[in-house]
Amino acid sequence: MTNPTNSNDLSLARSLLDSGYSVVLVRDGIELAARAGNGVKPLLEAVDAAKGDVDGAALADRVVGVAVAKMCVLFGVRAVHGSLMSEPAKQILEDGGIIASFDRLVPRILNRTKTGPCPIEAMALGPVSPEELFKDLRVRFQTSTPPGTS
Secondary structure, eight states, X not given: OOOHHHHHHHHHHXXXXXXXXXXXXXXXXXXXXXEOOSTTHHHHHXXXXXXXXXXXXXXXXXXXXXXXXXXXXXXXXXXXXXXXXXXXXXXXXXXTTOEEEEEEEESSOBOTTSSSBOHHHHHHHSSOOHHHHHHHHHHHHTOOOOTTOO
16 A cells, blocks of 8 residues: 555646656655756755655655665655656565656666766675665765765
8 A cells, every 4th residue: 555645746746846856755745856957966965955865755766776775765755756767766666665656767877968878776786784885885976975864
C-alpha cells in the first residue's frame, strides 16, 4: 500500500520539477530543496541545502541513474520519480523499499553526447557501496558534507 503522504509529496516534487528545476526534495508537503543543473551535482547541492535531513522525503529528478538511486537509499528517501530512469536504478530503489516512478525507463544512462555510458553511472554500477560512492562524489564535485552524513 502506498503511503498517501509519499504520494502527495511525490506529486508536489514532480510539479516543482516541471517548473524548471533538475531535482526537488519534498517532505510533508514542504519543499526541502530544489536545484537546477546537470548530472548528480544538483542532488548533492539539494541535500546540502536541506542540511542532510532528507529522511522520508520524496525526490523528483530529471535523470535517475544508479548513483542517484544509491544516494536515495543512503539518505532514506521514500519515493523517487525520474523523468528518465535506468533499469538498474529502478531495481536498486525497489530493492531498497523506495517507491519508484518514471516517465521513461531506459536500459542505462548515456553520457551527454550519447556516445557511451554516463561516467557517473559506470562508476556507480561497480561494487561501490552507497557510502563510498557518496564520499567519492563529494570529492569529485567538491561539495560540503551535511551534518550526520560523514
